[in-house]
Amino acid sequence: MLSILKTELTDFCELSSVRANINKAYHELESQNYDKVIQICDISIVECEKIKGKAVTLEKEEIANSMFVASAYCKVLKYYSRYWLKLVEGKFKDSWVVLQDTIDNLISVTKFTENHSEFGIREFNSHLNELEKLYPYSIFASSEMVIETKECSICGKSVLDIDCIHIPGNLYWGQIAVTICKDIVFQAVALVKHPMDKRCVMEVSGDNRTEKEKFKLLHYFVENNTNPLKLFTVTELDKYYYNEKYDMVKRNEPCPCNSGKKFKKCCGAIKYERGSHFHIKLENDISLRPLPFSSMLLGS
Structure with missing residues (x-):
């Protein structure tokens, strides 16, 4: 239904304003002007509602439905900008809820758009899924x-x-x-582990780690990537880490893990501990910006 943004309809000349505003929003998003993106998207959402009301009056249900999807698309950009504002401010915990708001609106866009290769929908879905992997939430x-x-x-x-x-x-x-x-x-x-709504997160009580320690992957990502439209991938690998706390433990002493066994018959038999290692790869030459959409908006 987003394909309606590519058309020129005599009775709905207001579509050109929505097209122009979405194009502006992408330009501002590339420049990290997140407040400006939110402002532009709010204007576009109001425009979509006006066009939808006009379509209902003229008994054009397809156009009315298309405006619902176009409005949801604007909300994706709006919430995604809010999300990056939270990241820049270091409010990683709060950013999780805004990320879910972005995902919810993108689900609506995806459901009612036949060609997911247009308008960057497929890439956006993949991008948001990768962002979820940066959080320490699993339950x-x-x-x-x-x-x-x-x-x-x-x-x-x-x-x-x-x-x-x-x-x-x-x-x-x-x-x-x-x-x-x-x-x-x-x-x-x-x-x-896989609810429909991931906003209600379960955390371990007594966890005294700092916010930076809890969100170390997200912190690393923000420090090394300032482009909200740059695609990336997160890969989880098994890796063995040497535990330095074993250096001073003698073979016949009680094991530090409190198992009650001697060190030599417990953790002393293992020089390394197994754990997860995450590899973040930034795709330097790949952008989230939907080229067919941007070129269409620019009139090429």
Whole structure:
């Protein structure tokens, strides 16, 4: 549906303003002017809503739906800029939630765009997945609940009502149909690795590490990369590390790991400890900027 941004429609000349603003947003993002990107995207989102309202009035459902996707695309750039503001400020913990906001909007764009090679969608998805790997989060909380009432966000009827023709997740006149849950009874909280919503992070109590120690990968990434549009990859490898705390331990002394065994029959038999090693590779010649989109906007 984003392909509508490539077209010129007589009744919707406002599309040219959205195209120009998105192009400006990418230019400002390349220059790390994040506040400016947010401002431009806010203007574009308002423009998309106006065009969507006009499309509904003229009974052009396809255009109305396309404006929902275009607005979500602008929100991706907006939240991604907010994300980098958090990184620059060193607020790594707060940045995780903003990253999830970016991912949520990109999911909407991806779902309703047929050609993922256009507009940098495929690259953006891959890029955000790599950013998630830089965080020390692996366990999340997921709620278990009983839902008594489910209503359609479009017609307000029960989703079980035969008169409700709307399918959750589909677009109708520029609005996405969702299920509104009411009369919720929470049962339990489960610890999971791959929840739909990763905002509720579980952390180990008593962890006295500093923020820099907890987010050492992210800290390294920010120090060595100031371009928010530069692609990169994260590879996790197994590596053996020599533990210096064993240097002063004698063979017949109790093992420092508190196993109760002698050092020679426990950790003394292992000179190195196994651990994870992360390799971050910056793709110097590859940019996140979608070339077909930028060239189209520039009129070439």
